[in-house]
Amino acid sequence: MKAIALIGRNINVVDKYFRIYLRNRMNPYGLNAAEATVLLNMYEKSGDASEDTLNGTTQEALIAGLHYDKGVMTRTMRSLEEKGYVTRSVNPNDSRSYIFALTGKGNSFKKTLVTILREWADILFTGVDESSVEVLEKALNTMSKNAVAFCGSDSASKENTKTEEIYL
Numbered sequence: 001m002k003a004i005a006l007i008g009r010n011i012n013v014v015d016k017y018f019r020i021y022l023r024n025r026m027n028p029y030g031l032n033a034a035e036a037t038v039l040l041n042m043y044e045k046s047g048d049a050s051e052d053t054l055n056g057t058t059q060e061a062l063i064a065g066l067h068y069d070k071g072v073m074t075r076t077m078r079s080l081e082e083k084g085y086v087t088r089s090v091n092p093n094d095s096r097s098y099i100f101a102l103t104g105k106g107n108s109f110k111k112t113l114v115t116i117l118r119e120w121a122d123i124l125f126t127g128v129d130e131s132s133v134e135v136l137e138k139a140l141n142t143m144s145k146n147a148v149a150f151c152g153s154d155s156a157s158k159e160n161t162k163t164e165e166i167y168l
Contacts, residue, residue: 018120025116029109030083034076036113039085041065042102043110056101058091067148085109
């Protein structure tokens, strides 16, 4: 049981310092960690041919993919729109929702964001061999699915229990 407690503590430590790192690295661009995370999710979705809206994504799809609540996502998307990273248009399939698309500025930031995340991965995985990374990835994927299945009582969590893959 001690090992499980240490794993949880270490996940919290990594999460805390990742947020600090991301906040510090995003600050020169006028972005916060939530905005960077949404942009990364949009970059992933822009290459997904199965996405319903090939020229953007809905707020609901972002909520489901990131497990954010609606209020946080609304504020984040409004901020990204004001900063010129995304545009918002009425969803032609549902006039009560919007489609968000990356702007030229949003698309051009992808390389910078991916570089920043690769730097973090390099820092994080220094001294960790490839087989350990593979075991960790499988374990965290299972743990994420278990957490969503157990605690994901809101509709956004239940809509998407697939863990998004980010290749750094």
